[in-house]
Amino acid sequence: VARRLDLDQLEAGIRAADRAALARGITLVESARPGDLDLAQELIERLLPATGQARRVGISGPPGVGKSSFIEALGKRLVAAGHRLAVLAIDPSSTVSGGSILGDKARMTDLAREEAAFIRPSPSATSLGGVARRTREASLLCEAAGYDTILIETVGVGQSEVAVADMVDSFCVLAQPASGDELQGIKRGILELADLVVVHKADGDLLSRARITAQEMISAFRYARPRPGGWRPRALLVSSLKGEGFEDFLRALDEHRAGLMTDGSLDELRREQRRRWLWTEIRELLAERFSADPVLRERLAEAEEAVSAGTRSVTAAARALLA
Amino acid sequence: VARRLDLDQLEAGIRAADRAALARGITLVESARPGDLDLAQELIERLLPATGQARRVGISGPPGVGKSSFIEALGKRLVAAGHRLAVLAIDPSSTVSGGSILGDKARMTDLAREEAAFIRPSPSATSLGGVARRTREASLLCEAAGYDTILIETVGVGQSEVAVADMVDSFCVLAQPASGDELQGIKRGILELADLVVVHKADGDLLSRARITAQEMISAFRYARPRPGGWRPRALLVSSLKGEGFEDFLRALDEHRAGLMTDGSLDELRREQRRRWLWTEIRELLAERFSADPVLRERLAEAEEAVSAGTRSVTAAARALLA
Numbered sequence: 001v002a003r004r005l006d007l008d009q010l011e012a013g014i015r016a017a018d019r020a021a022l023a024r025g026i027t028l029v030e031s032a033r034p035g036d037l038d039l040a041q042e043l044i045e046r047l048l049p050a051t052g053q054a055r056r057v058g059i060s061g062p063p064g065v066g067k068s069s070f071i072e073a074l075g076k077r078l079v080a081a082g083h084r085l086a087v088l089a090i091d092p093s094s095t096v097s098g099g100s101i102l103g104d105k106a107r108m109t110d111l112a113r114e115e116a117a118f119i120r121p122s123p124s125a126t127s128l129g130g131v132a133r134r135t136r137e138a139s140l141l142c143e144a145a146g147y148d149t150i151l152i153e154t155v156g157v158g159q160s161e162v163a164v165a166d167m168v169d170s171f172c173v174l175a176q177p178a179s180g181d182e183l184q185g186i187k188r189g190i191l192e193l194a195d196l197v198v199v200h201k202a203d204g205d206l207l208s209r210a211r212i213t214a215q216e217m218i219s220a221f222r223y224a225r226p227r228p229g230g231w232r233p234r235a236l237l238v239s240s241l242k243g244e245g246f247e248d249f250l251r252a253l254d255e256h257r258a259g260l261m262t263d264g265s266l267d268e269l270r271r272e273q274r275r276r277w278l279w280t281e282i283r284e285l286l287a288e289r290f291s292a293d294p295v296l297r298e299r300l301a302e303a304e305e306a307v308s309a310g311t312r313s314v315t316a317a318a319r320a321l322l323a
Numbered sequence: 324v325a326r327r328l329d330l331d332q333l334e335a336g337i338r339a340a341d342r343a344a345l346a347r348g349i350t351l352v353e354s355a356r357p358g359d360l361d362l363a364q365e366l367i368e369r370l371l372p373a374t375g376q377a378r379r380v381g382i383s384g385p386p387g388v389g390k391s392s393f394i395e396a397l398g399k400r401l402v403a404a405g406h407r408l409a410v411l412a413i414d415p416s417s418t419v420s421g422g423s424i425l426g427d428k429a430r431m432t433d434l435a436r437e438e439a440a441f442i443r444p445s446p447s448a449t450s451l452g453g454v455a456r457r458t459r460e461a462s463l464l465c466e467a468a469g470y471d472t473i474l475i476e477t478v479g480v481g482q483s484e485v486a487v488a489d490m491v492d493s494f495c496v497l498a499q500p501a502s503g504d505e506l507q508g509i510k511r512g513i514l515e516l517a518d519l520v521v522v523h524k525a526d527g528d529l530l531s532r533a534r535i536t537a538q539e540m541i542s543a544f545r546y547a548r549p550r551p552g553g554w555r556p557r558a559l560l561v562s563s564l565k566g567e568g569f570e571d572f573l574r575a576l577d578e579h580r581a582g583l584m585t586d587g588s589l590d591e592l593r594r595e596q597r598r599r600w601l602w603t604e605i606r607e608l609l610a611e612r613f614s615a616d617p618v619l620r621e622r623l624a625e626a627e628e629a630v631s632a633g634t635r636s637v638t639a640a641a642r643a644l645l646a
Contacts, residue, residue: 041639048633062385064501092482128482133638159415159451159482178387271631278630279610281641282623286609287602289645300605307601308594310371315456316364318604322612 007039011046014145017084019118022145029137030123044137047144052270054143055257058164059153060193061174066200067153068108069240070174075111077246078149084116086142089153090135091122092160118147129284132163136277139167165193166273169266170256172196172249175217177210195233195256198249202237210237229265231256296321330362334369340407340469342441352460353446367460370467375593377466378580381487382476383516384497389523390476391431392563393497398434400569401472407439409465412476413458414445415483441470452607455486459600462490488516489596492589493579495519495572498540500533518556518579521572525560533560552588554579619644 010028013021029040061067071087078085087108111117123134139150154164165171173194197217202210217235224233234252238245260266290296303321306312333351336344352363384390394410401408410431434440446457462473477487488494496517520540525533540558547556557575561568583589613619626644629635 037638041636041642044636045639048636052633092485137636137638162415270633274630274633274637275627277637278627278641281637282613282644283606283610285641285645286613287606290605290609304598304601307597310375310593310597313364313367313371313460314597314600314604315360315460316368318601318608319364321605322608 003039007043007046010043014047014141015050017146022118022141023120025141026120026138029141030134032125040137044140047141050144051140052143054139054148054150055170055253056139056150056152056168057253058168058171059151059174060155060161060164060171061198061200062176063155065174065176066240067174070198070200070238071151071153072108072111073240073243074246074249075108075117075151076114077250079111079114079116083149084118084147085111085114085149085151086118086120086139086145086147087111087151087153088120088135088138088142089122090128090131090160090164092128092131092155118142118145127284128159128163129280131160132167133277133281133284136167161193166276169260169269170195170253172198172253174198174200175213177201177206177213195227195231196249196252197233197235198238198245199235200238200240202245203239203242207237228269229256229259229263231259326362330366330369333366337370337464337468338373345441345464345468346443348464349443349461352464353457355448363460367463370464373467374463375466377462377471377473378493378576379462379473379475379491380576381491381494382474382497383478383484383487383494384521384523385499386478388497388499389563390497393521393523393561394474394476395431395434396563396566397569397572398431398440398474399437400573402434402437402439406472407441407470408434408437408472408474409441409443409462409468409470410434410474410476411443411458411461411465412445413451413454413483413487415451415454415478441465441468450607451482451486452603454483455490456600456604456607459490484516489599492583492592493518493576495521495576497521497523498536500524500529500536518550518554519572519575520556520558521561521568522558523561523563525568526562526565530560551592552579552582552586554582 010021010025014025025043028036028043031037031040059067059071075085075087108119112119120138123131123138125131125134135152139152142150150168152164152168154160171193173196175197177199197214199210199214199217202214214235214237221233221235227233236245236248236252238249257266260269291300299321303312303317307314307317333344333348337348348366351359351366354360354363382390382394398408398410431442435442443461446454446461448454448457458475462475465473473491475487475491477483494516496519498520500522520537522533522537522540525537537558537560544556544558550556559568559571559575561572580589583592614623622644626635626640630637630640
């Protein structure tokens with residue numbers, strides 16, 4: 001009963017945009033304790049009707065491209081324009097050992113002081129699936145707390161980037177001004193997922209190279225698959241140092257979202273995302289159940305022995321276990 | 324019977340280091356047809372006793388760092404020294420749409436002409452787990468064909484990097500000469516996994532910056548977790564353009580491996596890797612079985628509907644399905 005009262009309080013606090021309640025709600029969602037999981041799910045289901053109104057934006061790019069300074073500069077503009085902004089993160093390195101590539105501690109100190117901005121570092125978990133679930137659920141709580149813009153940040157190439165692209169409306173990739181071979185590598189990485197490419201650090205000595213990079217991206221996008229809502233990805237120049245390019249970026253973001261909303265593409269996109277998320281959850285849960293079964297655990301120990309001794313092929317052993 | 328005769332022939336061909344047989348064997352391992360899977364597993368189990376002697380080396384680094392030119396220059400030296408070299412790849416972008424970041428087609432044309440070198444592009448599959456399994460099994464076939472050095476290449480940060488680090492003896496990361504903030508980002512990404520860091524493009528204008536980068540890495544490694552065999556990771560300067568630094572790199576690689584072999588760490592490392600691989604396989608198979616069950620499929624359709632309509636929390640729906 002006590003915990004249910006807590007839940008009533010937590011729900012009311014989040015709906016009233018109380019930051020402390022929101023932080024406690026996210027901690028509950030991130031908790032690995034079994035009892036907490038049930039409570040967290042009840043909290044989320046209660047709040048679901050209050051979600052879905054925010055614009056969800058993913059920001060990706062390799063270490064060193066300046067994601068933090070970009071998000072800080074962007075966030076301050078959004079707040080000044082009357083928006084309420086939540087910044088979340090998915091850091092794949094947190095699944096290895098708890099070390100963090102994004103290094104949230106010292107980041108975005110100015111933005112963090114804004115009343116209308118809520119910044120939360122990447123959750124840690126043993127799998128990328130676990131990290132992604134917690135971030136998705138945290139973003140739902142932020143929406144229920146009335147944040148109208150959710151930025152989800154991640155690092156460079158790989159599965160974490162795919163995971164973030166699969167939980168946002170607009171996926172933006174930051175790129176360095178580049179040339180020659182570098183450009184080829186960057187282009188291939190970006191073409192699949194990006195709705196917007198920001199060529200960052202477009203200032204000083206790098207400005208002319210940034211222009212060439214953006215031009216190359218635009219040519220490359222001509223041959224990319226069409227996106228939902230008929231969107232053609234764009235490349236823009238931004239300098240966080242000089243505060244330039246943010247108006248163009250925000251306008252492009254608005255146009256992308258407006259396009260998705262006119263023909264129902266946004267609803268369809270979000271439905272598909274939830275469907276894929278369900279599958280990811282099922283996969284994680286199946287593995288948990290499997291390892292908790294006592295009979296299977298014994299057979300598993302034998303299979304592990306044969307496999308680690310190198311007498312059995314791994315794929316064959318896994319198939320035999322499941323037969 | 325016909326297929327069994329084929330298998331005898333394939334096994335004999337691979338053991339005799341016949342390149343065409345090896346290529347056919349890998350195609351069998353990469354095949355998604357159910358019948359092929361059984362044959363592939365039988366082939367692998369027959370060849371297992373002939374595996375395990377090769378040195379397994381992972382090469383990672385972001386797009387544009389020059390992995391191809393590094394591997395080509397390294398490979399030509401290894402071949403000249405009498406080694407037989409197989410180059411395999413794990414390209415995470417191939418799981419999205421078949422597009423490739425590594426862009427194997429035009430790469431390593433000189434090395435590909437060498438009789439003692441075998442180059443195979445990244446397999447494609449619907450999941451990173453699928454790509455990784457195929458690459459692991461392809462590397463076993465290469466070992467059975469007498470290749471004494473297996474290089475497995477992948478791109479930058481993320482789960483594909485973790486996957487490759489988990490299938491090699493020595494994991495090497497290529498980094499750009501960098502400074503300031505960039506350096507911080509690169510360092511955090513590298514510290515967890517790298518046994519050796521190659522600061523690449525250490526020539527011309529970038530040489531002094533490369534020296535600083537290597538020095539920074541070395542300082543950072545002082546605080547990194549100790550590696551198996553008591554190894555302390557190293558950072559080295561290499562220029563593929565000028566052909567410099569390869570002797571140092573190969574010496575460091577030999578020392579790393581020698582250290583792992585003296586105290587049994589190499590065996591222990593490989594046993595652990597096979598154990599984790601077994602778990603990955605089990606997870607993939609469970610999801611396959613689940614989606615093939617007709618009763619579950621119907622319930623799944625209902626859950627998908629509720630979730631995609633936004634009336635049910637995804638985590639709660641997944642748990643209800645598995646209850």
